[in-house]
Amino acid sequence: MAGRLKIHVDPGKCQGHARCKxxxxxxxxxxxxxxxxxxxxxxxxxxxxxxxxxxxxxxxEFAIEVTEE
Amino acid sequence: xxxASIMPAHPPVTDWVNDFDHTDPRWTENxxxxxxxxxxxxxxxxxxxxxxxxxxxxxxAVRQISHDTEHFSSRRVIVRDExxxxxxxxxxxxxxxxxxxxxxxxxxxxxxxxxxxxxxxPRVRAICSELIDGFxxxxxxxxxxxxxxxxxxxxxxxxxxxxxxxxxxxxxxxHQILELSIKNESMLVQAxxxxxxxxxxxxxxxxxxxxDDLISYLLKARDKNGQPLExxxxxxxxxxxxxxxxxxxxxxxxxxxWHLARTPSDRKRLLAEPELMPTxxxxxxxxxxxxxxxxxxxxxxxxxxxxxxxGNTVLLSFPSANRDPKAFPxxxxxxxxxxxxxxxxxxxxxxxxxxxxxxxxxxxxALEEWLKRIPEFRLDPADKVTWSQGxxxxxxxxxxxxx
Numbered sequence: 001m002a003g004r005l006k007i008h009v010d011p012g013k014c015q016g017h018a019r020c021k022x023x024x025x026x027x028x029x030x031x032x033x034x035x036x037x038x039x040x041x042x043x044x045x046x047x048x049x050x051x052x053x054x055x056x057x058x059x060x061e062f063a064i065e066v067t068e069e
Numbered sequence: 070x071x072x073a074s075i076m077p078a079h080p081p082v083t084d085w086v087n088d089f090d091h092t093d094p095r096w097t098e099n100x101x102x103x104x105x106x107x108x109x110x111x112x113x114x115x116x117x118x119x120x121x122x123x124x125x126x127x128x129x130a131v132r133q134i135s136h137d138t139e140h141f142s143s144r145r146v147i148v149r150d151e152x153x154x155x156x157x158x159x160x161x162x163x164x165x166x167x168x169x170x171x172x173x174x175x176x177x178x179x180x181x182x183x184x185x186x187x188x189x190x191p192r193v194r195a196i197c198s199e200l201i202d203g204f205x206x207x208x209x210x211x212x213x214x215x216x217x218x219x220x221x222x223x224x225x226x227x228x229x230x231x232x233x234x235x236x237x238x239x240x241x242x243x244h245q246i247l248e249l250s251i252k253n254e255s256m257l258v259q260a261x262x263x264x265x266x267x268x269x270x271x272x273x274x275x276x277x278x279x280x281d282d283l284i285s286y287l288l289k290a291r292d293k294n295g296q297p298l299e300x301x302x303x304x305x306x307x308x309x310x311x312x313x314x315x316x317x318x319x320x321x322x323x324x325x326x327w328h329l330a331r332t333p334s335d336r337k338r339l340l341a342e343p344e345l346m347p348t349x350x351x352x353x354x355x356x357x358x359x360x361x362x363x364x365x366x367x368x369x370x371x372x373x374x375x376x377x378x379x380g381n382t383v384l385l386s387f388p389s390a391n392r393d394p395k396a397f398p399x400x401x402x403x404x405x406x407x408x409x410x411x412x413x414x415x416x417x418x419x420x421x422x423x424x425x426x427x428x429x430x431x432x433x434x435a436l437e438e439w440l441k442r443i444p445e446f447r448l449d450p451a452d453k454v455t456w457s458q459g460x461x462x463x464x465x466x467x468x469x470x471x472x
Binding site: 015017018019021022030033034058060061062 | 175178179181182183184347351408409410411412413415417418419421425426
């Protein structure tokens with residue numbers, strides 16, 4: 001069985017396209033400039049795994065990393 | 070005076086790979102087969118027209134140039150016949166390079182976050198609804214002139230705190246700057262002078278009595294030394310809001326509606342499954358990305374094996390990148406449920422469009438309001454859709470029949 005997922009947004013790559021927030025609002029937060037970071041410690045709650053992969057696949061800057069713990 | 074009489078003719082293109090011209094009527098009509106042909110031969114094409122210009126054709130080449138601010142400058146963002154002298158504070162931050170770019174961009178970001186633009190949504194919905202009221206009973210309209218044009222122009226006027234009734238004036242300036250100036254530099258100068266004259270009293274009035282509009286926001290902004298922005302910076306950014314925020318979204322809404330008018334299956338599916346709207350909007354943005362930017366080569370470099378030399382400009386084609394089959398399977402098909410879609414319609418790298426969240430909201434609301442009131446519609450077979458020329462592509466005449 002696959003382990004739990006963790007997400008991380010590379011702040012050096014994020015340019016604030018906000019695609020991740022639109023696709024997985026539970027997993028990402030935007031700062032006052034609209035740049036994204038992972039919510040909390042980046043742990044993906046059970047049931048939201050597909051949204052994590054979707055956010056990663058749609059980031060135009062390839063700034064999101066999803067890892068299995 | 071017609072456009073044709075003030076635009077010098079360019080010889081017709083016979084070799085798209087070595088002599089391309091983005092003002093050729095065939096490019097304006099349907100650029101996608103041309104780009105496919107160029108992409109199949111080279112990741113970076115070159116033309117001697119426009120005093121020398123490259124065009125990256127693949128997603129990877131566009132991405133590399135977008136991320137490389139060392140070799141490529143944004144001081145020229147439109148590829149023209151002439152290279153007018155570079156103006157300071159032309160339209161920051163779009164015309165800025167590092168290190169000036171970041172502070173200019175940062176100060177403009179907060180009013181354009183998803184949450185900030187959500188506050189404008191009720192006004193945009195009302196604008197769409199009022200426009201539809203104006204032509205619904207006619208059973209038809211030129212959607213490009215009666216609907217898609219006025220949504221961004223009135224939204225931008227509302228955001229700047231200037232009268233929405235001056236919309237046609239803004240449209241005229243944008244046409245001069247983005248289309249006519251490619252072949253006639255005096256059009257650019259004239260439009261910029263008129264814009265400055267128009268906005269100066271508004272800027273002065275807001276200085277004395279600020280509101281919650283974008284002009285007041287710029288006047289209140291302070292740089293890292295606590296100093297207000299120079300007047301030329303404020304004016305340049307107001308110009309940018311009009312130039313970048315109107316033609317672009319007008320084109321994106323128009324191209325999306327053009328697709329739905331000629332693709333009944335997608336139109337019916339969106340009506341039946343409205344939850345598909347966000348995915349559909351991203352797909353319309355990918356497939357019909359309206360905006361091509363420009364860069365100027367500052368230092369010699371190599372992109373995807375192609376040497377790029379200073380003195381040339383670059384036609385930075387996000388629309389061609391979005392049609393690269395190596396980056397997007399079935400790139401030439403419009404799939405409104407496309408799951409993986411990291412498209413470049415709003416640019417890549419530090420110059421990501423500051424208004425992207427506003428544009429997405431406007432496109433979504435425009436389509437939702439139209440579909441709510443006019444669920445059945447099609448292109449008028451007796452008429453011909455015409456497209457804008459130059460760096461922003463979208464329908465400029467689009468007769469639509471309802472029902």
